[in-house]
Amino acid sequence: MSVLVYTENWDGKFKKLSFELVSYSAAIAEMINTGVVALTIGQVEDEELKKLGNYGAKKVICVTGDSLKYLDNKIYTSIIAGIAEKENSKVIVFSNNNSGKAIAPGVAVRLKAGVAAAVNALPSSVEPFTIRKKVYSGNAFAHTVIKSEIKVLSLLQNSYDIKETANNAEIERVAWNVEPGMVKTEVLDVQKQTGKVLLTDAEIVVSGGRGMKSPDNWGPLVELAELLGGATACSRPVSDEGWRPHEEHTGQTGKIIAPNLYIAVGISGATQHLAGISSSKYIVAINIDKDAPIFEAAQYGIVGDAMKVLPKLVEAVRELKK
Amino acid sequence: MKILVCISNVPDTTTKIKLSADGKTIDTAGIQWVINPWDELSLTRALELKDDPAAGVTLVTVAHVGTSSSEPTIRKALAIGADDAIRVNAEPADAYFVAAQIAAVLEKEKYDIILCGIESSDYNGSLTGGIIAEFLGIPSVSSVSSLRIENGKPVIVREIDGGKETLTLPVPFVAVVQKGIAKEPRIASMRGIMTARTKQIRVYEPVAVNPLTEIVMYEKPAPRAACKFISPDNPAELIHLLQNEAKVI
Numbered sequence: 001m002s003v004l005v006y007t008e009n010w011d012g013k014f015k016k017l018s019f020e021l022v023s024y025s026a027a028i029a030e031m032i033n034t035g036v037v038a039l040t041i042g043q044v045e046d047e048e049l050k051k052l053g054n055y056g057a058k059k060v061i062c063v064t065g066d067s068l069k070y071l072d073n074k075i076y077t078s079i080i081a082g083i084a085e086k087e088n089s090k091v092i093v094f095s096n097n098n099s100g101k102a103i104a105p106g107v108a109v110r111l112k113a114g115v116a117a118a119v120n121a122l123p124s125s126v127e128p129f130t131i132r133k134k135v136y137s138g139n140a141f142a143h144t145v146i147k148s149e150i151k152v153l154s155l156l157q158n159s160y161d162i163k164e165t166a167n168n169a170e171i172e173r174v175a176w177n178v179e180p181g182m183v184k185t186e187v188l189d190v191q192k193q194t195g196k197v198l199l200t201d202a203e204i205v206v207s208g209g210r211g212m213k214s215p216d217n218w219g220p221l222v223e224l225a226e227l228l229g230g231a232t233a234c235s236r237p238v239s240d241e242g243w244r245p246h247e248e249h250t251g252q253t254g255k256i257i258a259p260n261l262y263i264a265v266g267i268s269g270a271t272q273h274l275a276g277i278s279s280s281k282y283i284v285a286i287n288i289d290k291d292a293p294i295f296e297a298a299q300y301g302i303v304g305d306a307m308k309v310l311p312k313l314v315e316a317v318r319e320l321k322k
Numbered sequence: 323m324k325i326l327v328c329i330s331n332v333p334d335t336t337t338k339i340k341l342s343a344d345g346k347t348i349d350t351a352g353i354q355w356v357i358n359p360w361d362e363l364s365l366t367r368a369l370e371l372k373d374d375p376a377a378g379v380t381l382v383t384v385a386h387v388g389t390s391s392s393e394p395t396i397r398k399a400l401a402i403g404a405d406d407a408i409r410v411n412a413e414p415a416d417a418y419f420v421a422a423q424i425a426a427v428l429e430k431e432k433y434d435i436i437l438c439g440i441e442s443s444d445y446n447g448s449l450t451g452g453i454i455a456e457f458l459g460i461p462s463v464s465s466v467s468s469l470r471i472e473n474g475k476p477v478i479v480r481e482i483d484g485g486k487e488t489l490t491l492p493v494p495f496v497a498v499v500q501k502g503i504a505k506e507p508r509i510a511s512m513r514g515i516m517t518a519r520t521k522q523i524r525v526y527e528p529v530a531v532n533p534l535t536e537i538v539m540y541e542k543p544a545p546r547a548a549c550k551f552i553s554p555d556n557p558a559e560l561i562h563l564l565q566n567e568a569k570v571i
């Protein structure tokens with residue numbers, strides 16, 4: 001028996017998200033008296049694989065092979081379901097990120113497993129298996145019972161505290177043969193954002209809304225984000241107007257993020273915007289309208305003109321960093 | 323090329339969600355039901371492709387699993403421009419159940435591209451599209467932010483962490499779509515609303531499938547503490563609090 005966690009790697013490296021997933025899986029494994037097997041697909045060095053042991057993985061399986069460079073939902077699904085069968089996994093854990101969303105459903109069907117997607121807590125009971133998940137874009141949580149013998153979970157990012165435990169994981173390398181013609185998706189081109197903190201990884205996010213008044217006013221906002229080592233984001237009207245790139249849109253239909261600190265500048269806080277940011281640990285709102293709904297979601301607020309407040313904030317952070 | 327757009331019937335996204343007294347259900351009194359926002363965007367994109375003769379799309383059908391109470395939402399999709407509709411007459415129990423129903427329909431009616439929104443704004447699952455593909459044994463692509471058809475070949479852009487990949491794959495396939503697939507949802511015209519009344523909705527009875535999950539209780543997130551206001555003349559105080567009280571910088 002085991003808990004299997006799919007830990008994606010990014011060019012052979014793991015990140016905070018991976019350690020969160022393994023820590024979470026280790027806690028579930030303890031609840032059902034078993035161990036965690038972590039699975040990654042693609043070329044990863046031993047040293048990097050060993051890191052997953054420090055968060056509770058007993059065994060780390062690294063699957064490599066031709067045709068595995070890009071995510072092909074069918075191929076990845078068959079690998080993960082195959083390993084789950086071999087490891088007799090009762091719970092399979094994914095991240096609720098792009099790749100988790102792409103693969104978890106297929107793996108669940110293969111294993112005849114029910115899925116609780118976007119979970120944000122450990123199971124409240126293992127018999128029946130009951131777990132809390134996000135519904136209504138964070139406006140409510142649903143305690144969901146999974147009735148099947150095998151359970152598939154996808155964990156919301158930044159919803160579980162990373163726990164380090166000294167542990168030496170066994171490493172197993174598996175060569176996976178993909179028959180020619182099995183790979184259906186043919187990747188023609190890849191565009192990667194480089195050098196910037198990814199919005200979905202950022203611990204601190206500084207975000208601008210219509211209250212920024214013009215795309216020309218973003219200078220101090222970007223500077224604040226850089227000084228704090230964070231990423232920049234924006235509200236939907238701003239990306240719709242083309243003031244900022246679409247990749248920055250946070251909100252219900254855009255990116256859903258959960259940083260430690262979200263600073264909303266000139267964002268009124270419509271329900272749809274809050275749906276994308278409400279899981280942030282701390283929210284700071286800067287808005288000229290004291291009745292803006294963003295202040296109901298925020299722990300810290302400044303009522304004032306963003307154009308006047310931002311430069312002062314930049315100054316204060318510069319002082320701090322000296 | 324025929325496109326099937328799966329649509330879910332959800333509370334309007336501005337709805338303040340209230341729970342029933344026992345917490346076992348959502349209080350639906352006064353809720354406005356709409357097409358799930360991502361499904362509305364997929365429908366818009368499907369119709370844009372149909373409008374472009376070079377794309378060679380001949381039919382756009384919407385599919386929905388729900389009781390007759392969700393027919394207004396289907397009619398809205400027809401008014402926006404879908405050619406016809408399929409409704410599987412059952413309460414949508416969970417993603418596994420819904421996907422099984424759509425897959426059963428697709429055993430009888432053939433479509434080349436099946437579009438599903440990346441999640442429904444009510445259950446936030448991101449599951450139905452992937453499950454349909456697995457049931458049918460056809461490929462799927464998720465996080466799709468662009469879909470074109472060039473010389474009869476689908477060209478898809480999918481979002482990855484910190485970037486995009488452009489790819490192609492043979493039909494039939496399921497595309498699970500997100501923001502970017504269409505700019506703005508298309509709005510029904512008066513003529514669309516009139517013609518929607520005469521468009522066909524094919525009703526299928528459900529296949530027997532047991533849902534694998536069940537929601538037993540709802541909960542509202544704990545309310546946040548009241549906002550602490552800081553003078554706009556002294557933003558340094560905010561930085562001080564973030565460093566020493568919240569300890570996030």
